Amino acid sequence: MHAQVADGIHRLSQGVCNFYLIEEGGRLVLVDAGAPADWNLLVRTLPTLGHALDDLEAVLVTHAHSDHTGFAERARVTAHAPVWVHQADAAVAKGATPAKNDGRATAYLLRVEFYRTLISLARRGATRMIPIQEVSTFADGEALDVPGRPRAIHAPGHTPGSAALFLESRRLLLAGDALVTRNPLTGRLGPQIMPSGLNQDTPQALRSLEYLASVPAEVLLPGHGEPFTEGVGEAVRRAKEAGPS
Ligand SMILES: [Zn+2]
Numbered sequence: 001m002h003a004q005v006a007d008g009i010h011r012l013s014q015g016v017c018n019f020y021l022i023e024e025g026g027r028l029v030l031v032d033a034g035a036p037a038d039w040n041l042l043v044r045t046l047p048t049l050g051h052a053l054d055d056l057e058a059v060l061v062t063h064a065h066s067d068h069t070g071f072a073e074r075a076r077v078t079a080h081a082p083v084w085v086h087q088a089d090a091a092v093a094k095g096a097t098p099a100k101n102d103g104r105a106t107a108y109l110l111r112v113e114f115y116r117t118l119i120s121l122a123r124r125g126a127t128r129m130i131p132i133q134e135v136s137t138f139a140d141g142e143a144l145d146v147p148g149r150p151r152a153i154h155a156p157g158h159t160p161g162s163a164a165l166f167l168e169s170r171r172l173l174l175a176g177d178a179l180v181t182r183n184p185l186t187g188r189l190g191p192q193i194m195p196s197g198l199n200q201d202t203p204q205a206l207r208s209l210e211y212l213a214s215v216p217a218e219v220l221l222p223g224h225g226e227p228f229t230e231g232v233g234e235a236v237r238r239a240k241e242a243g244p245s
Pocket residue numbers: 017065067068177223224
């Protein structure tokens with residue numbers, strides 16, 4: 001599925017995880033790279049937008065998880081697009097083993113959504129990470145020199161290098177998994193942090209919400225779930241209310 005969610009911003013998804021295309025001045029930036037098999041969706045969608053793979057200028061990865069780095073290496077090699085990630089997730093993006101998560105996946109075994117997510121991602125090859133051979137890194141506050149000039153906002157917790165990307169002129173925040181609107185393990189809808197079973201540091205993820213709350217964005221585009229259009233401040237308020245899962 002592909003939908004324009006804001007002027008020049010396209011959401012692509014084949015279930016569970018979202019990735020986004022930013023269009024600016026005839027050039028494209030990809031935010032996240034879905035699961036490996038989601039490459040086909042990208043390739044199918046580009047011509048319908050009047051674009052070719054060559055128009056892809058960069059791939060920005062919000063964090064080093066296999067449902068977000070999916071086809072990044074393929075895009076890097078095929079479209080010669082550099083892949084960017086926060087410096088704290090760079091080693092894992094290149095294939096290092098991540099530290100353990102703070103919740104256990106077995107806590108979700110009774111949830112239908114848990115299996116739905118697992119099966120959907122496995123079918124699309126996201127059960128393992130495809131290492132990205134070369135990455136460029138960014139730090140908190142950096143304005144990336146790519147179309148749209150997104151500003152990186154470091155919001156650790158889900159992973160050490162989890163980041164959101166702020167498009168100031170559009171008042172839009174691509175939140176990655178720092179703040180989502182659908183829980184991929186329980187199916188709960190609405191603004192929330194990711195479930196503990198998928199987080200490296202859940203208390204830190206909650207603390208990062210305070211930092212995100214200061215971002216003056218109306219529209220929040222999450223890694224999982226539907227866009228949220230009532231402002232990031234309101235999304236953070238609801239996420240804190242929802243608490244960990
Ligand atoms: Zn995710």
